[in-house]
Amino acid sequence: MKAPDGNKLAILHALNQGDFISGQAIGEQLGISRAAVGKHITSLQEMGLDIYKVNGKGYRLSRPLSLLEQSDIEVAYQQLDGAGCEFEVQPIIDSTNTELMRRLQQGKVHNNSVLVAEMQKQGKGRRGRVWQSPFAANLYYSYYWRLDDGMHAAMGLSIAVGLAVYDSLKALYDLDVQLKWPNDVLVNGRKLAGVLVELDGTAEGPCHLVIGIGLNVAMPQTSADNIDQPWCDLSEFCDDINKNQLVAVLTCFLQKRLAQYQQQGLQGMYQQWNNVHAFAGQCVELSSGTSSWRGICEGIDEQGAVVLRVDGQSKRYFGGEISLRVKS
Structure with missing residues (x-):
């Protein structure tokens, strides 16, 4: 599947205003025919977006989407006094983790790089499972981090990452989640988020880590039908979810937990983890x-x-x- 072109993205932004809008009005705004608008709408639906069509009214999204904007992420991050991270937003990608690992092999990734996408074609979970990644529905996030103490020092890293997710959801939404060993985030026994840490390095030399976090925000039913375990999403518990703010806050808490992990290992964290163990x-x-x-x-x-x-x-x-x- 190709990344959405400018017209598709413009149509998506028009639909995301919340009101019905006619195909004619969209076509006039973009300088394209109603038939072309209809084809773009169909393409967006094939990407997993739930779009209503009502005769005499036009088109409307079933619910507003929080769309990723790199500039908005950077502003939110700076407002939190964040420093040191580079952000990149991709519309569609195979997998954010796969892309950062690929760049790592090519020597084209910088420490503390964050890559987020609106959609993954080959989203990865643990043990080779597929992570459902419909367009603009959830958060698909990867962070590259270099640890100079060797691969053995990264043994408990997913514990620190899970706590960073916990910190973020508590700070933003006052949501109490539970953590499941080694890397799941649950609410009342249903999976809200997962962590996938991939490593490249040697036992004693530098260790390169790509930390992947998939977090359900507003999962459409078409994708939910493919999930084989109890799940939930943020929209069940929170209103007005801003994914750009979520990326910025998650990054800040992840940086804090990684710094703590690098200095102390899990000494200052494992009891905190046990306090919220599912x-x-x-x-x-x-x-x-x-x-x-x-x-x-x-x-x-x-x-x-x-x-x-x-x-x-x-x-x-x-x-x-x-x-x-x-x-x-």
């Missing part, structure tokens, strides 16, 4: 490949390992391929 004290099952373990979840330790009480003993488990499920 499955604390519950019977859970850890599975990895053909192996599985069942026990009472006691949270995480200072290295980011999940701790289960199994047969009266506390046991620690690591691993990016381990899934956590509550057992009844």
Whole structure:
């Protein structure tokens, strides 16, 4: 799928004013025919946008969209006294994480670069899963960070990132979320956001990290039908969501957590994480490949390992391929 051209984006902005607008009026504004407007509308619908058509009134979005604007992100970031980050907005991309990893291999990425997109064609979740990424619906965010202490030092990074997401949602919307080991953000057991950290480097040398965050903002039903687990989005809990402000606030809190992690590891964070742990004290099952373990979840330790009480003993488990499920 190609990125939307100027006419499509102009039509989208016109529809995003909130009122019905006729195809004739749009055509006159853009200097194109009503038939061309209709084709652009169809193309936008194929991208996952929910657009109403009412005879005698015209077209209207089912609900207003918060569209990404690089200049608005930069202004919001500066107002928060943010410093050191470069922002880029892409309309459509394969994956924000994939693009930053690609630029890393080409030597074309700067430390503290932030890439956000309106849509991902190949959004990535953990364990090869697809992350549903319809146009202008959610937040698809990636951040490049260099850690000079080697790959071993990045072992618990997803814990710090999860706390940054928690910080952001609490500060912006007073929303209390729970964190699921190792990298999910939940509300009442339903997934709101996920974290995917990808690494490139050596055991002792510099470690390059691309931190991906996917956050459901206003998921359309057409995409929701493809999600195979309980989920929610921000629109259920908050009004007037501004994605540009969300990007700026998330970036500031992520910078703070990364600085804290670089200085102290998880020493100052793992107990904070345990205070908002979704499955604390519950019977859970850890599975990895053909192996599985069942026990009472006691949270995480200072290295980011999940701790289960199994047969009266506390046991620690690591691993990016381990899934956590509550057992009844």
